[in-house]
Amino acid sequence: MSVNQQAHTGPPYGQPQPGYQGYQQPAYGGQSLPGVPRSQYGAYNGPMPEYQQPVPPQGSLRAPPTSGAPPPASGASHPSGHLAYSQFEHGDVQNGIPASAAPMQRPPASQPFLPGSGSTPVSQPSAFQQYGPPPASVQQLSNHMAGMTIGTATASAPPPAGLGYGPPTSVPPVSGSFSPPGSGLYTPYSATQGPPPTSVPQGLPVAQPPFPGQTVSTQRLPTQVPGFAPPPPSTGVGPSSYPPTTGAPRPPAMPGPPLPGQTLAGPPSSQPNHVTSPPPPSALAGLHPGPPMSGLHGPPPPTHPPQPGYQMQQNGSFGQVRGPQPNYGGAYPGTPNYGSPPGPPPPPKRLDPDSIPSPQLNELPPQQKPRHRIDPDAIPSPIQVIEDDRSNRGSEPFVTGARGQVPPLVTTNFLVKDQGNASPRYIRCTSYNIPCTSDMAKQSQVPLAAVIKPLATLPPEETLPYLVDHGESGPVRCNRCKAYMCPFMQFIEGGRRFQCCFCSCVTEVPPHYFQHLDHTGKRVDFYDRPELSLGSYEFLATVDYCKNNKFPSPPAFIFMIDVSYNAVKSGLVRLICEELKSLLDYLPREGNMEESAIRVGFVTYNKVLHFYNVKSSLAQPQMMVVSDVADMFVPLLDGFLVNVNESRTVITSLLDQIPEMFADTRETETVFAPVIQAGLEALKAAECAGKLFIFHTSLPIAEAPGKLKNRDDRKLINTDKEKTLFQPQTSFYNNLAKDCVAQGCCVDLFLFPNQYLDVATLGVVPYQTGGSIYKYAYFQLETDQDRFLNDLRRDVQKEVGFDAVMRVRTSTGIRATDFFGAFYMSNTTDVEMAGLDCDKTITVEFKHDDKLSEDSGALLQCALLYTSCAGQRRLRIHNLSLNCCTQLADLYRNCETDTLINYLAKYAYRGVLSSPVKTVRDALINQCAQILACYRKNCASPSSAGQLILPECMKLLPVYLNCVLKSDVLQPGPEVTTDDRAYIRQLVTSMDVAETNVFFYPRLLPLTKADVDSDSLPAAIRNSEERLSKGDIYLLENGLNIFVWVGVSVQQGLIQNLFGVSSFGQISNTLSALPVLENPFSKKVRSIVDMLQGQRSRYMKLIIVKQEDKLEMLFKHFLVEDKSLSGGASYVDFLCHMHKEIRQLLS
């Protein structure tokens, strides 16, 4: 290899642009002809009047909903050649770039989606029900049954129309058969704004469950008396007040027997949510004894009995679903699950739990009164809630037709059918029924937020968003607010105009887009156009949406490898180079393109940077060294960014040589900012967006811009200066990030620290450019390479968009006010991301700016403008309609606690940047207490102050909130480093709801209960030490780690089968993977581990923990229902504390 030190010369590249092959959209039904030379940009200048008659789709992935769609029904009304429409005022386009005077035209042909068609999509028909009556899902029904009614709105609700998504009463049944568009058959779609009038859709269960948050029965929060009394035998006692006896049939004495026919699952339950029966008044004072722990935790340390070993649980069962949890609407033995499988339609009658007598303390046998501790089985169980949702909602697809439907939990496997609203995989909300007024919202303190994952990966059974091409005129948009055409736009005047569902402005329908309306006012091509009938779809963007009015080039990936002493010595450099040789064959490609359009480049660095020329015509790669890091530039024009296949020989040679070249390096110092600058300059010169993959090992202390000093200081913890640990130590990186975003330069950072390297500062650029950070502390080849390589492979291959701008529009009355995630904002509305991958999530908060109405509901439209991996400019649109309410009970009935926690965690994790951690924690507790107090005051029926009453949908709020409060960011244990906290803080900020759910409340599985003959997982158990048996082996995962915990008394045979050693003492706790052994137990456990790894966006680190070994402390940190070493409260204690806070608010 030739090396030349190059001076600061060299104009930016004049590298030829590789054409715009990206626009062929192969996978999307567009004509992609493999082997056909890519058309150059110029080819698109041809006339394109006939866009409505595109080539029939070929790809199956995104075939239009209409298979073999014929030409538009109203072909005559598609005047060809109508090009410019005045309403496209791009100058004001939020997501676009001001229109150029001479917009480029694009080829008609590539348009995959065929407007107008005679044949109707098979899948559409059912869709129709969206406008029908309540898809009373089974589960919902049962929920209702278990709940109570407040308010009268639903009182007149007719009996739910059967199960599932049965035909609407007011609409012709739609079973499978579907009449062609234009038939006018579908009357229900009413004129005003699309969706059904909502609010009180007669008993639309989904949207408006007839019952207020089913107040779950109350568990007792009895006085806490030191000492522990075993649960009394509970025969003949109302289940709602006693711990279950395993397997015991439902007590006959249950008051308020379920109505005939009703699928009531819970016992009198009905009150399952009242968490308690009131303790005797005299006992109330003693309810929260003990000094508040740092003012936050109420009761004294849990009075858990000493646990000699891990004795069996009271109910003696491990692994299986523990006995029914009274009062949680959980299934009692012998009681059918809520409604699943679908049973007979329940009677139209609802229960008012408050009207059902529940056993009060004074009704109980005297000997049972004294309760010495709260029975953990008597407080809301995450496991039970998750199991119930799975059994109730896992079997039916979630059809998104109706407004304001609360989706199944993220822990439930379900299929989604898009019938007009975005899938919950793209958007989840804290509530699907939002208060009409700002006052109501403030009163409840329930944050209104949406967690949006615009490029989420869908399971193979679901359809990717269709790509719609409107030719050179681009997407049809509202004249005023620029909202994109969507199912909620209302066509008027025979279809010549449409009224915007967001701002009410009336806009002309462009001639090429005109279509007749049927007698219900719906366009006859409704089902043929994704943008009229689906919640999510994409538009091909025109040149007006491109930077500098120029279509983008395909993006580039630049691999930048630290070759300082530590990196070389650990074997990391060699590992990366070896891996890249094969990984480069798996760069993201679009649809069925034969090869990726992404170009690659390589840089190595320590105190200086080395650029490599890997032009295909070279026999050997050439190195160019830039030692003047103060003013970074790219020393070579041609040959830096190349096509992998063309330059394969040279690249392979380079990757072979790099480890050798630096094998004897003595250089320990590194630079960091100049590395990013170099990548940025290279992308600028190539006039493309792209991603930098930086592999870095140490604090950049070498003399250079962005040089850092070690400022770690754990003494700052719990002081007012603690926030500085989360802040970058210089603003240099913020400015650099801004430049990167402007260029579409996304940074993914792989860190391999052996000591503090200031993640808070190094993470600024990855964070603000939409990139990712991976951290492998004390990296060791043997134990960490699998994890690193799996992460790298996934990171390189995953779907990603570049140069992205996201805007969320809302209907009048609310607006997006705050945003959380990895991005940059230069104004108050546009979320800019140099890169956005399929795992990245943005949480958006909404506030009222006016009144909302129950009739029109509220709408969200998320528009993401981005460049695909093939260089195609696109707009991805997600729409979601929500209900609005004038009754607080409706709000509480339609909340999603997992989403709420996602928002609250992100809110708190941002708060630590500017406020003392204690302030942040107190604010969280206060807000949640207010949320629950408001419910108690306004929605629950009067009851003793000694009762803790939780809304059904929020009964896990206390336990989950406690997990957030105890997390490393808000309450670090002694083993948590400053870098760990900064890392976790940034990581959580981009997490989706499923990730935050398992991160804060890990999944704990008893492996020894696994059925080796089935594919299923053993039933999860609650995260508490008292649930562990020393004779069993457990797995705990939280999205970042997998622990395998082995009890001291595990049978020798099991140990032999799983670890291949003959005794507990011989198990090595340094294993990073389970040995591959040929026996059913080993296979089963390894398949579980593999399955879990496949579900998470990062490869989890496997840690073997032996009971009573020192690593067990680390493991116990994740048993989040227990008191933590760092002072975090146990679940029981925290629940008592919340109760106290609520009572103070109410008094």
Ligand SMILES: [Zn+2]
């Ligand atoms: Zn508008």
